[in-house]
Amino acid sequence: MPAKHTSYTELKRPIGRTTLGKLLLAGAIAGLVATVFMYLAREVSEGETARIDDRILLAINHRATTTLDTIVVWATELGGVIAVSTISLILIALYAFKKQWRSAAMIALSIGGAGVLNFGLKLLFGRSRPELWTHLVTESSYSFPSGHAMLSSALALALVSIFWGTKYRVAVAIVAALYIAMIGFTRLYLGVHYPSDIIAGWCASFAWVIIVTSIAHTFFTNRQERVDNTTKN
Template identity: 35%
Template sequence: MFPRSRREFLPFIKDHWRSLLFLLLGVMIPFALFTQLSHEIFREGGFEWDQAVLNWYAQRRTPGLTRFAQLLAQLGGVSVLPFVTFAIAWLLGQTRGKAHGWFLVTGVVGAILLNVAAKVVFQRPRPDELVAVLTEPGYSFPSGHAMANAAFGIALTLVFWRSRAGWPVAVFGALWAVAVGASRNYLGVHYPSDVLAGFTASATWVAGVYILMRRRWPQLRRSPAGPQDTLGEPPAAQS
């Protein structure tokens, strides 16, 4: 795939610029951001603005917003999200989208497992219970809710990107991930940097999985309901 000489470099960029842009935006930049956040947490102990943002949310709590945030936590938690993921994957398998279903499951379940491992490595305590609406066990960095639901939104977007539902799914996925992440800060159970780290880690993971899986299953480059290529390039140009 990669050019062997300088003379091949420009034609290579011209033929593969979409894939290279996806690699840059989906893997390299999010990974760099996650690395920076991890360094600050692991070496410096965190960010000054973390507590300021939590205090801002705490001052604006209402009973209605608190109930809504708790509902998001339930829907985006391990008691609901995995079942929704498997249900969508099963439906994809019934409509010529078996590879897409496996990709969706791998992206979401893999993000959940990676989050467990990351928390064991960093062992960051959760925010002070005095600013939290509820008490949750385990470590804080990165946010499991943010990571799992960002993975769900990104993977779902990649699955449907070349279908008519592409943009609506992308907007829904982004708004859903942001809403769940913000709810974790509102409830006071995660620092904002925990949520940002979850987003960047999931972007890196899901984009990396997609790049690897589409080489094994070329049908991932097409809509699960049609023959269109997901990156707008002929399959031969991406091999």
Template identity: 35%
Template sequence: MRLTRSPRVVLLLLLGGFIPLLIFGDLAEDVWKQGGFWFDVPLLLAIHSTAQPKLDVFVSHLTKLGVFWGVFPVAAMIALFLLIRQRWHALEYFFTASVGSIIINQTVKLLLHRARPHLWTSPAPEFDYGFPSGHAMASMTLVAALSILSWNSRWRWFVLIIGTLFVLIIGWTRLYLGVHYPSDVLAGWMVALGWTVGVSVLINPHQVRRRYQ
């Protein structure tokens, strides 16, 4: 993916950046004004109907891959790899996308103050604000950034497919555990995707820094 003023970049910015951020904005506005959506509770209850004690334990561990056990260690290894390979533009992009995602998540949570659902006793409760989902944002930011970094390589479809499955699984764990509404997860995906793609247009991770003699 080259940063040029071409229809390809405009399309990327529109589909991957503007539209997801527009969806996030609509979700945030409705949460601010109405407090939620009609589909949030029915979907949560439908997912909770599949709950089993052994599955509770498994999902409680699996969901940790969305941040501390998975996303953070993998992000650190990617950053270290880019540093060792001296891919400075890629490292600058990855660092900006990752840190910015965390800042956006915490800022929006503090601004909207949306309480987490309390429809049942969660096997892995959370006690901060719920909108947008931090796990959904972290997983989507990692996968989107890694997909962009690997887009010119033979690994791009592998990263995209496996990454998409990972993002969906992490999102499902948050709903299964009852610690997020579906709109929390959807909002997390949208703002992370829009942010990560937008940063890639501003900071071209594939640009090679020229050495002047």
């Protein structure tokens, strides 16, 4: 008896209410965070954050030590383009080797998109770096929003999303939060970013990653369901 083939039309399934609800919730959260970013960007453009930005930076610099200088200069590189790109490529290769395409896509799109978005936003706002003291590291790009903050948080948030449905989610979330906070602090300690740069970077990254991971989750889940249905038929 010939095998029954499932047509393309039969494979097409509408997005369920639960899935649609999750997408709408993700979109709402991303929109809210993006609104915070836009508000902060406006305040920065109008110079409203200048006083508090300088106060915080000077307070941090007042507690600087030679030992901390050495540690921070090393630690900040963990959130830079080279480190984040290297870690991301290793993870993508690992997930691809294990045929975990959803996880590989989440990492690739989260980091790649965050990098492109950051580049565009820096050019758009053109904010100069703080110059309150001599920097221990050299930075030539614009300040707003922080690239280190965006890339590190994009990587961390993507991993949290990947591990969210596992028993490791709490541990991964804690490590991710510490990593994000550490990179943000190092940029302030070094005086190469204002606090508003860091917060804006986190907001932009969070909004982007939640959209990417939500869409990727929906796409690959529906794709797997279609494959399963084809196999059953």
